[in-house]
Amino acid sequence: MTTLTIARPDDWHLHLRDGAMMQAVLPHSARDFARAIIMPNLVPPVVTSAQAAAYRDRIMAALPEGMDFTPLMTLYLTEDTDPDDVAAAHASGLVKAVKLYPAGATTNSASGVANFDKVRPTLDRMAAIGLPLCVHGEVTDHDVDIFDREAVFIDRVLDPIRRATPGLRVVMEHITTRNAVDYARAQGDTLGATITTHHLVINRNHILAGGIKPHYYCLPVAKREEHRLALRAAATSGEGRFFLGTDSAPHTDANKLLPCGCAGCFTAPNTMPILAQVFEEEDALTHLEGFTSRNGPAFYGLPVNTDTMTLTKTPPQVPSHVETDDGPVTVFDPGYPLLWSVT
Numbered sequence: 001m002t003t004l005t006i007a008r009p010d011d012w013h014l015h016l017r018d019g020a021m022m023q024a025v026l027p028h029s030a031r032d033f034a035r036a037i038i039m040p041n042l043v044p045p046v047v048t049s050a051q052a053a054a055y056r057d058r059i060m061a062a063l064p065e066g067m068d069f070t071p072l073m074t075l076y077l078t079e080d081t082d083p084d085d086v087a088a089a090h091a092s093g094l095v096k097a098v099k100l101y102p103a104g105a106t107t108n109s110a111s112g113v114a115n116f117d118k119v120r121p122t123l124d125r126m127a128a129i130g131l132p133l134c135v136h137g138e139v140t141d142h143d144v145d146i147f148d149r150e151a152v153f154i155d156r157v158l159d160p161i162r163r164a165t166p167g168l169r170v171v172m173e174h175i176t177t178r179n180a181v182d183y184a185r186a187q188g189d190t191l192g193a194t195i196t197t198h199h200l201v202i203n204r205n206h207i208l209a210g211g212i213k214p215h216y217y218c219l220p221v222a223k224r225e226e227h228r229l230a231l232r233a234a235a236t237s238g239e240g241r242f243f244l245g246t247d248s249a250p251h252t253d254a255n256k257l258l259p260c261g262c263a264g265c266f267t268a269p270n271t272m273p274i275l276a277q278v279f280e281e282e283d284a285l286t287h288l289e290g291f292t293s294r295n296g297p298a299f300y301g302l303p304v305n306t307d308t309m310t311l312t313k314t315p316p317q318v319p320s321h322v323e324t325d326d327g328p329v330t331v332f333d334p335g336y337p338l339l340w341s342v343t
């Protein structure tokens with residue numbers, strides 16, 4: 001197969017940032033993706049419906065003329081979140097999900113949740129109105145090894161939350177382990193799971209063997225090879241519960257290349273070429289459309305995009321960096337030549 005036409009993809013987990021960074025990175029997502037779930041971990045975070053509406057307006061103002069892109073807004077769940085505000089934001093169509101960051105789990109997560117009892121009224125309300133909860137699934141306890149934090153979260157936090165609020169629709173975001181794949185497969189249709197581009201490509205050796213590679217550092221951190229293989233099998237399986245959430249998370253090189261560098265891989269510019277290659281390698285190109293364009297809308301109860309994307313087997317032109325007024329941002333390098341272009 002040398003050309004493939006699929007329904008236009010969506011990105012079910014994206015960091016667009018704000019200001020100069022957003023201006024520079026937004027066109028790279030808007031070119032390939034019709035819609036994206038927009039992460040709310042700005043400084044300060046997007047907590048209220050008013051903040052989400054203002055952020056959506058800034059995104060639309062930054063969108064280049066002629067580009068067709070719809071931001072699907074989220075609210076950042078805090079222990080002070082007002083269930084009525086969440087319900088109103090959902091009813092108006094503004095907000096498509098609420099994001100749970102365990103306090104301290106990742107970039108700008110200090111306002112996240114420490115005491116889950118405090119958010120129970122909001123979660124109960126979300127279950128009643130069918131508003132999904134997107135979950136950053138890592139415990140933050142210092143005594144839990146960073147490579148175990150996702151698996152421990154499933155047992156200690158995720159499963160109890162779902163039992164306490166039956167019917168709550170949950171997206172396990174950016175899953176990185178066989179444990180998460182197995183858990184997702186054992187649940188009913190209230191549970192979905194997103195998989196990033198980079199976790200299909202790198203394992204922890206890519207970050208650490210032969211010298212440290214800051215541009216491969218993200219959270220949840222990439223795990224052992226057996227987990228990468230489980231993610232590839234899940235993504236390419238055609239199972240509806242798995243769909244694309246790139247977690248494209250731009251940081252300037254200055255902020256990545258520090259003694260304490262930021263977590264995040266910037267994959268918006270080359271996600272579709274990488275995915276086409278991964279699916280081809282797994283002999284699963286027929287399942288690419290499900291993963292990028294059909295399974296996500298089905299979970300969120302939204303229509304599949306009616307326009308299409310054509311991929312052609314010719315090497316793509318991918319920039320190594322994107323320039324921003326804050327400095328350059330390095331594009332994720334899969335470490336091998338790419339074979340498929342978006343045409």
Ligand code: DOR
Nearest residue numbers: 106107218219249263264
């Ligand atoms: O690698 C990551 N970067 N993981 C996250 O959870 C947050 C993100 C960011 O905002 O930079």
Ligand code: ZN
Nearest residue numbers: 015039247249
């Ligand atoms: Zn993220």
